[in-house]
Amino acid sequence: MSTVKVKGLKKSFGKNEVRKGIDMQVSSGEVMCIIGPSGSGKSTLLRCLNRLEEIQGGSMTIADKDITSSTIDINKARENIGMVFQQFNLFPHLTVKDNITLAPLELGRVSKAEANDVALKLLDQVGLNNKADAYPKSLSGGQQQRVAIARALAMSPDIMLFDEPTSALNPEMVGDVLEVMKQLAADGMTMVVVTHEMGFAREVGDRVVFMDGGYIVEEDQPEAIFDNPQEDRTQDFLNKVL
Ligand code: ADP
Ligand code: MG
Numbered sequence: 001m002s003t004v005k006v007k008g009l010k011k012s013f014g015k016n017e018v019r020k021g022i023d024m025q026v027s028s029g030e031v032m033c034i035i036g037p038s039g040s041g042k043s044t045l046l047r048c049l050n051r052l053e054e055i056q057g058g059s060m061t062i063a064d065k066d067i068t069s070s071t072i073d074i075n076k077a078r079e080n081i082g083m084v085f086q087q088f089n090l091f092p093h094l095t096v097k098d099n100i101t102l103a104p105l106e107l108g109r110v111s112k113a114e115a116n117d118v119a120l121k122l123l124d125q126v127g128l129n130n131k132a133d134a135y136p137k138s139l140s141g142g143q144q145q146r147v148a149i150a151r152a153l154a155m156s157p158d159i160m161l162f163d164e165p166t167s168a169l170n171p172e173m174v175g176d177v178l179e180v181m182k183q184l185a186a187d188g189m190t191m192v193v194v195t196h197e198m199g200f201a202r203e204v205g206d207r208v209v210f211m212d213g214g215y216i217v218e219e220d221q222p223e224a225i226f227d228n229p230q231e232d233r234t235q236d237f238l239n240k241v242l
Pocket of ligand 1: 013016036037038039040041042043044045
């Protein structure tokens with residue numbers, strides 16, 4: 001069963017064609033890690049997946065919904081797609097708990113008591129059960145990112161997209177965030193993770209995609225990509241980062 005199916009995806013900014021006919025599939029419960037140099041189109045690909053970018057061609061289905069269809073309610077579809085960015089983008093004037101319950105309450109899906117219960121469970125899951133009433137600015141970057149993950153999970157998404165979730169963190173904060181993501185993967189979440197953490201990609205990824213120049217250059221199991229890359233460009237990139 002394929003949760004994400006991308007076929008012939010085309011994306012350009014003016015004359016600059018960034019995604020040149022991308023095909024990609026992610027199965028339910030699979031963790032796909034996307035690696036590649038800066039400017040290779042990794043973020044653009046993720047942003048296309050929840051239609052934060054307009055696309056110029058191709059089709060994308062997520063959980064059997066054609067999200068490129070002109071009739072789809074894209075806001076509804078996005079409720080199913082959790083997104084975690086490099087910058088955590090928490091609301092500074094809201095407590096941790098209120099950041100997490102905001103969207104579910106606005107959608108009228110749950111009562112306040114239910115939303116609070118879920119928030120506390122999620123905070124426990126990300127190792128922050130004592131921070132419910134704290135404000136974001138009192139937290140470290142790593143803690144804020146874990147709140148951002150909890151906030152995304154509060155919508156019960158089918159899939160989680162991560163765009164370099166640890167790149168803005170001090171090195172000592174990275175491990176805790178990766179640990180939460182690793183646990184999420186072990187619990188069966190379908191995840192697409194753009195990352196510079198090659199150790200994470202190797203250990204947690206079911207498949208690794210190497211992108212360069214707007215293309216998927218190579219895609220395989222982590223051991224194959226890291227130990228025996230088939231393409232020179234993959235090898236060059238790994239030589240620089242490993
Ligand atoms: P990555 O995440 O791999 O670093 P991006 O997806 O951010 O790469 O960018 C891919 C290419 O698209 C780059 O050449 C970048 O300059 C270009 N690009 C990204 N966003 C925009 C935009 N909003 N307008 C114009 N060009 C963009
Ligand atoms: Mg990027």
